[in-house]
Amino acid sequence: MENLLVRLLPKQRYGITLRYAATSLIVAITALLRYSLDGPLENFPLLLFVPAVFLCALLFDRGSGFFATILSAAVSxxxxxxxYFSFAIGIQNFFALSLFVIIGFTMSLVTEVLRKTIRRLNESEKTKALLLEELAHRTKNDLAIISSAITLQSSASRDPAVREALSAANARVLVVAQAQERLRGDQNGGLVGLSGYVGALCQGLGDLLRDVRPIAVRVNCVPISVPSSVAVHVGLIVNELVTNSLKYAYPTERGGVIRVDIVSDGTNLMVTVVDDGIGCPKDVDPGLGSKLVRLLAKQLGGRVEREDANPGCCVRVTLDERHLLA
Known part of the structure; x- marks a missing residue:
């Protein structure tokens, strides 16, 4: 409703002649409409003029509302x-007209306050969006600097384990950076479209880790927008699970398909990553990535389940949607 009123409001303030001419036209059109409905509205001579007064006060100013009120009373x-065709009305009708004028003047004053409030709120929303975009831009630049530092440190190390750990840390930083990038130009108060974000994330992971193996990463995600902090949580979960499948589910030159499904049942958001690789490992201590997934799921009121996909491995993370939108 607020957006509709914002679109109705004129972009500039018109001159007094144009405002009063437009007000006269609106009252004239209302009078013609009232004349055409004279039968059903015979006992309600002033009814159609109430919205006309409101419209004039909303589109122009309270002065136009006052003018529309007086003009409507005179026409009625x-x-x-x-x-008919005389101003010699009785005392009862005079009282009704006086009450209409009081209501019209009051409505014009209230509408003036409403119109100014809507304009201020609209300007405030634009300012907030601009500040949010600037914050996302600065955060993204800071994360890019951190990522570059990690990359340089990884290149300088000769220990394969250290380099792998730094690469994994860098991937997690990039997940956060992508979420911030999605906030740029956002008009939804800091919300991130999960489908586009996860799709871009998985495409980047596939390009980075598949090497020459014929491995496809396919994403199916419901069209849902979540706060940036939640998007980072979901992105990190997907990053760990897809990275694990790309690194361990397809040894040597084996290929396959990794599917990422994010669906909602109205109560829970379910993130499922399933591959058709060599299957779930047995009796293996959980690594840092698995522990991180469980921690992130717990923070969002969720749980993690792992099962054989026959072939392959399926990991399902169920998140409580009440935590996502809190």
Whole structure:
């Protein structure tokens, strides 16, 4: 409703002649409409003029609302109140007209306050969006600096284990950076579209880790927008699970398909990563990635389940949607 009112409001303030001419036209159109409905509205001579007064006050200013009120009262008294074509109305009708004028003036004053409040709120929303975009831009730049430092440190190390750990850390930093990138130009108060974010993330992981193996990463995600902090949590979960499949599910030159499904049942958001590789490892101590997934799921009121996909391995993370939108 607020957005509709914002679109109705004129972009500039018109001159007094144009405002009053437009007000006269609106009242004239209302009078013609009232005349065409004279039968059903015979006992309600002023009814259609109430929205006309509101519209004039909303589109222009309270002065136009006052003018529309007086003009509507005069037109009603002359054309639609007995005796017709005369201003010699009785005391009862005079009281009704006076009450209409009081209501019209009050409505014009309230509408003026409403119109100014809507304009201020609209400007505030634009300012907030601009600040949010600037914050996302600065955060993304800071994360890019951190990522570059990690990359340099990884290149300088000769220990394969250290280099692998730094590469994994760098991937997690990039997950956060991508979420911040999604916030740029956002008009939804800091929300990230999960489908596009996860799709871009998985495409990047596939390009980085598949090497020459024919491995496809396919994403199916419901169209849902979540706060950036939640998007980072979901992105990190997907990053760990897809990375694990790319690194361990397809040894040597083996290929396959990794599917990422994110669906909602109205209560829970379910993130499922399933591959058709060599299957779930047995009796293996959970690594840092698995521990991170469980920690992230717990923070969002969720749980992690692992099962054989026959062939391959399936990991399902169920998140409580009440935690996502809190």
């Amino acid at each position: 008294a002359y054309f639609f109140i007995e005796p």
